[in-house]
Amino acid sequence: MTSTLRRVFALFALIALLLPATAHSAPTAPSETERGWQRFLEEEGPSHASGNRPQDGALTASNPTRAVVTLRVGLHYSYTASGALSEFATRDHPLVRLSNTAGDVRILDQSTGKQVAVMSPGQTFEVSYSAAGYTVSGPAGMRGAYAGPIRFTPTDRENLFTVESIGRVNNVTYASFLAPQYHGAMEVARGNATAAGKANLVNIVALEDYVRGVVVNESPAFFAVEALKAQATAARG
Numbered sequence: 318m319t320s321t322l323r324r325v326f327a328l329f330a331l332i333a334l335l336l337p338a339t340a341h342s343a344p345t346a347p348s349e350t351e352r353g354w355q356r357f358l359e360e361e362g363p364s365h366a367s368g369n370r371p372q373d374g375a376l377t378a379s380n381p382t383r384a385v386v387t388l389r390v391g392l393h394y395s396y397t398a399s400g401a402l403s404e405f406a407t408r409d410h411p412l413v414r415l416s417n418t419a420g421d422v423r424i425l426d427q428s429t430g431k432q433v434a435v436m437s438p439g440q441t442f443e444v445s446y447s448a449a450g451y452t453v454s455g456p457a458g459m460r461g462a463y464a465g466p467i468r469f470t471p472t473d474r475e476n477l478f479t480v481e482s483i484g485r486v487n488n489v490t491y492a493s494f495l496a497p498q499y500h501g502a503m504e505v506a507r508g509n510a511t512a513a514g515k516a517n518l519v520n521i522v523a524l525e526d527y528v529r530g531v532v533v534n535e536s537p538a539f540f541a542v543e544a545l546k547a548q549a550t551a552a553r554g
Contacts, residue, residue, distance in 0.1 A: 388527050389504075390520045395483040395494070402484060402494060409515035412445040413505050414482035418498070420473025424453065427504070428464035436469070441481060444505040446516040451505060466506035478503050480518070500526040 347355075393405040415436070422436040433453050436442050442455045444467050451465035469478065477498040484494030501522030511517055528549050 386524050387501075388522055388524055390522060390527065392480065392483065392499075392518045392520055394518075395485070404485060404494070408517055409512040410482065410505075410518055411515055412443055412482055413480070413503075413516065413518050414441060414443045415469060415503060416441045416479045416481055417469075417471065417476050418479070419476040420471060422476070422478075423470045423472065425468045425470060426451075426463040427466045427468050433463060433467070434460050442469075443482075444516065446505075446507060447514055451516070466504050469503040471502065476500075478520075483518075 391408055394407050394410040395402060395404055397403050397406045416439075417436060418438055420438075424433045424436060424442065425431065426433055434442065434455055436455065440456050442453065444454075445452050446465075447462075450462040451467050452462050453460040453467060471478075477500060479496050479498050480503075481496050483497065485497040486494060499520045499522065501520055504519045504521060505516050506519055507516055
């Protein structure tokens with residue numbers, strides 16, 4: 318028997334000795350990463366890709382056939398049940414309070430396509446939900462209850478919506494919370510998982526506007542330019 322054959326037989330013998338021990342070894346405990354992911358699912362619920370987030374828009378369960386140019390981004394409410402400030406406390410809003418910075422904003426009842434009101438810079442409108450439907454209130458008082466969803470559509474491309482009813486960390490000082498601003502349109506809607514008497518707030522935004530906002534808020538300007546490029550690529554998904 319050649320030395321090569323002896324080495325081959327020795328290798329197979331070693332494998333035969335190891336296989337039984339591997340087959341009957343006790344299952345390994347979940348890693349900290351796996352436990353963290355499970356906690357995240359329990360706290361935040363399923364992702365949009367699971368098909369269980371209807372308030373975030375329709376899910377396409379096949380390969381895309383066209384480029385995505387507009388996104389629907391769910392925005393979290395910022396206060397716990399006890400009133401404590403928590404940036405991403407829940408997706409369910411007891412009310413939504415909006416103002417805008419440029420041009421008129423058409424407020425539409427999506428169930429009928431009819432205009433509810435027009436919002437102008439300096440004005441604030443509030444939307445809440447109850448068994449009677451979506452209630453819209455503005456400077457002139459309550460406008461009525463509607464089947465909804467309620468869509469805020471800007472007429473000026475440069476407009477920013479300020480969500481007065483939530484707070485986000487001030488990325489300059491990190492010591493205070495500010496009412497955040499968003500490009501695009503806003504929609505107050507509900508899904509199957511939305512809590513009773515609550516609504517969800519969705520930002521309908523162009524992809525490139527979304528990417529600029531994400532990079533600015535998640536990557537400090539002093540990061541290397543290649544890191545900023547990577548963040549922009551990841552944000553495009």
